[in-house]
Amino acid sequence: MSTIKDVAKKAHVSVATVSRVINSKGYVNIETRQMVLDAVKELNYVPNELARSLFQKKSHIIAVLVPHLTSYYFAELLDIIEDLVVNLDYRLMVCNSHDDPEKESKYLKIFDQYNIDGLILIANTHRIEDYKKLEIPIVEIDHNLSEEIPSVTSNxxxxxxxxxxxxxxxxxxxxxxxxxxxxxxxxxxxxxxxxxxxxxxxxxxxxxxxxxxxxxxxxxxxxxxxxxxxxxxxxxxxxxxxxxxxxxxxxxxxxxxxxxxxxxxxxxxxxxxxxxxxxxxxDREKIGSYAVRTLMKLINKEDLEQVHHKIDVTLIERNTTK
Amino acid sequence: MSTIKDVAKKAHVSVATVSRVINSKGYVNIETRQMVLDAVKELNYVPNELARSLFQKKSHIIAVLVPHLTSYYFAELLDIIEDLVVNLDYRLMVCNSHDDPEKESKYLKIFDQYNIDGLILIANTHRIEDYKKLEIPIVEIDHNLSEEIPSVTSNxxxxxxxxxxxxxxxxxxxxxxxxxxxxxxxxxxxxxxxxxxxxxxxxxxxxxxxxxxxxxxxxxxxxxxxxxxxxxxxxxxxxxxxxxxxxxxxxxxxxxxxxxxxxxxxxxxxxxxxxxxxxxxxDREKIGSYAVRTLMKLINKEDLEQVHHKIDVTLIERNTTK
CATH class of the missing domain: 3.40.50.2300 (Response regulator)
Known part of the structure; x- marks a missing residue:
């Protein structure tokens, strides 16, 4: 596997220059830029996400805090969210609170240490004030623990x-x-x-x-x-x-x-x-997609048209009613 | 939140020295070491896991590849694994293959980029040879796709x-x-x-x-x-x-x-x-705990007493048999 050093050597530039090109930060003249990109291509270089993360303060990891994994409703919702997140080129870190304030505290530390880009709270956290202090974008599902945290709930x-x-x-x-x-x-x-x-x-x-x-x-x-x-x-x-x-x-x-x-x-x-x-x-599909879309807007510092979404529910008539 | 620079300033040493102390790498004399540790304690400094990860080539992230999240059996197994992993101070990245070779390829790249420490394969991957090339410890559950990959399956x-x-x-x-x-x-x-x-x-x-x-x-x-x-x-x-x-x-x-x-x-x-x-x-508890224990041994480069575990199943007699 080739490293950033190999790319720098191949392109006859410094590692810092390669880094600037890859992260689109700082000035690099157009020819040098092209040389770096050619070397990246030729060596099939995959930038280390962790290194990028440190530089950009972004990890491309979304965390989701759920109260339980064995609830059928949550499992189905998680399935939808994982799919949406991965399609947007993010990864999903799953954290199971077990409705336990101590476990929630543990996760708080983790979110900070990993430069988590955003957090989806499905759990009814006991530590909402601490979560708010994290200063990362948060979207709630099913709950509305704080007026200023965007939420998606069923009606x-x-x-x-x-x-x-x-x-x-x-x-x-x-x-x-x-x-x-x-x-x-x-x-x-x-x-x-x-x-x-x-x-x-x-x-x-x-x-x-x-x-x-x-x-x-x-x-x-x-x-x-x-x-x-x-x-x-x-x-x-x-x-x-x-x-x-x-x-x-x-x-x-x-x-x-x-x-x-x-x-x-x-x-x-x-x-x-x-x-x-x-x-x-x-409507799990809609709940998941509104939550992920809202989180992405927060991550990209775009304006939200609406902070709290209430998704309509519907009555499905089958055989246990007349 | 204090940074490594704050610690260095407080301890009157360079950032590189603080890094050496925190990561227990390279020589630092005993008094300097103590000064750094005092500064860490006083400032309540939490090292950034990503920075550590780059240095140590370890992320403290375990990935688990599942074929589906909505299967009740997998959801219950995942619940157990998440708990075990977090208690060992690791985090769990959940990856849903949907039994789709293309999604599996995408994850392959991710595992590499994030310095994943280990991988638990619950999915019947179509790309086992590519997974083996990753050179990270792998444990399989429910499958036995390759003789040399340790596995935990029910009997x-x-x-x-x-x-x-x-x-x-x-x-x-x-x-x-x-x-x-x-x-x-x-x-x-x-x-x-x-x-x-x-x-x-x-x-x-x-x-x-x-x-x-x-x-x-x-x-x-x-x-x-x-x-x-x-x-x-x-x-x-x-x-x-x-x-x-x-x-x-x-x-x-x-x-x-x-x-x-x-x-x-x-x-x-x-x-x-x-x-x-x-x-x-x-026995999901046993399957989960054998899998995580085996993975930890691989991560710590310890010898495995046994490569493939077959966990006994039991007949639970209830009301649908005589």
Whole structure:
């Protein structure tokens, strides 16, 4: 493998000159420039990204902080983001916070040490103030932890509203909302959208908080068994909805004839598991591409037309609603 | 944030001297050394990893090449590897090959440019010879593309054997094996282990090839509907098994009374979906930790006691077998 020294020797110039040409910095006269480029080509020289990085203070690495890798929704989102980032000639460093403030601190140091060009925060970080101090472009997905950090989120209020309308128009009178931790903004917004419809129609409902990553099938079963008159269920994730459908089977209640169920996310699983799930679809392609596009604008110091993006969700009607 | 220049100024030495102390290279007398270390401590100086990397030809970055991020098995494995790597003070660069030779070539270049310290290959790369030329430590998981590259794989032969024994001992006489693409070594080994048992007992069986990432539910349904006398099914993944169980429901055949089903992987999903799946469990914790441990030995130029590791699989009996 040839080095910058080989190129310099071949082109009869100094290493500093080669560096100036490669990094398009400083003055180099046109003939010298051409000699260097010819030598680069002839020797098939690949500049070391780390050396470039030091010079340009750019690493071409994008970091993404996720709360978990085993969540189906995050895995699908990460797949899309990796593809977009690599196509733009960046690399993806994946950092798993495990929702642990200590791990987050560790990553903070890493981001600084590696001249990370930008950061996509999918995790609900406990250290947003420290992250802001990093002075690297940040885009949030799913969260909106700070007004000045650009974000891309699903329109969660709309999601709750669409689910409620579908259940109410399908004749449901007593509805359970299995939701995520109610201190999360996403969950709050879904709940508000959901209740806004039910309140107008004076329909009884209650919410039950569950963990997003490992919602307890047992708890869902208990709630369903102790509410035999429930006729509609809205879940904050498809995995919760699959648990609910299985609990309804145990309770010998027919889906959708006696109880209608709506999930959230539209993960692939919703199309494997039968009955196929009616669900609120989050547009992962759009979320990923808006996030990456916004981050690139920040990296290139371009103006943002819009700081916060809310991506519309849609109701996908399948076989668990009437 | 303080720089190496600040440290040099504070310690009244040159930048080169600070660099020698930090990287433990070259001679520095003991008092000077102490002055530098005091200055580092006082200024809370964090050396730039990229600068160190250039000097030491080490980046403390481990790359992992995966074929897909949306496969539940890979997502769970990646979660474990990320944790192990970060705890050893390395970072993880995730590269998604999408099983595309062109994308693989792109990554080859990246690995070189970033002084990647080591590479974990989970993907079935089309360019193994090019990867070998990289001259960085490589460990393979799930594959064994080249004799000289250390590997960690499940004992797939044992997996096939355990599944066949369970079905045969449970009285199955006509068995279907829904497997992955039969040109993959993992699939070949499972098939051999599976058939070794059935052959001895003279039991009828046939194999049907499917895609691992998106096995077609429709094809599985067709095969099951056109084989109404089948009484045992072995699947190369839990997702295939879940499809099979749903197809059996459509065919109005009881699981496990009339047809017994065994999956492979033991993903979390196998414990969400009812009836809970009997499956061959791949020990992801062990696979991840052997792979990372082997890679670290290669990076540190230590001797390997063993080049190829086969990790035993186990049969997890749940509710889809008798």
């Amino acid at each position: 969660n209020y709309l999601g709750g509203k669409l689910a409620a309308e579908k259940l109410v128009n399908g004749g449901c009178k007593k509805i359970i909302h299995f939701r995520g931790p109610s201190d999360l903004v996403t969950v709050k917004e879904r709940t508000e959208g959901f209740k806004s419809v039910l309140k107008k129609r004076n329909i009884h409902n209650f919410s039950y908080d569950l963990d997003f990553i490992t919602p307890s099938g047992e708890e869902i079963e208990n709630v369903i068994l102790s509410n035999p008159d429930c006729d509609g269920i809205f879940c904050d994730s498809d995995v919760m909805a699959i648990h609910a459908i299985q609990a309804l089977k145990i309770a010998r209640r027919l889906v959708p004839e006696e109880v209608q169920v709506i999930g959230f996310d539209n993960i692939e699983l919703a199309q494997i598991f039968k009955p196929y799930l009616t669900t609120i679809s989050q | 797939n032969y044992l997996g096939g054997k355990l599944a066949a024994e369970k079905l045969v001992n449970g009285g199955c006489k006509k068995i279907i094996h829904f497997r992955g693409p039969s040109d993959l070594v993992t699939v070949k080994e499972r098939t051999e282990g599976f058939k070794s048992v059935l052959k001895k007992r003279n039991i009828h069986n046939f194999s049907y090839d499917l895609d691992f990432i998106t096995p077609s539910g429709e094809e599985i349904e067709n095969v099951i509907l056109s084989n109404p006398d089948c009484d045992g099914i072995f699947c190369d993944s839990d997702v295939m098994a879940i499809h099979a169980i749903q197809a059996l429901k459509i065919a109005r055949r009881l699981v496990p009374e009339e047809v017994q089903v065994i999956g492979f992987d033991n993903i979390e999903l196998a414990q969400i979906f009812k009836p809970y799946l009997t499956t061959i469990s791949q």
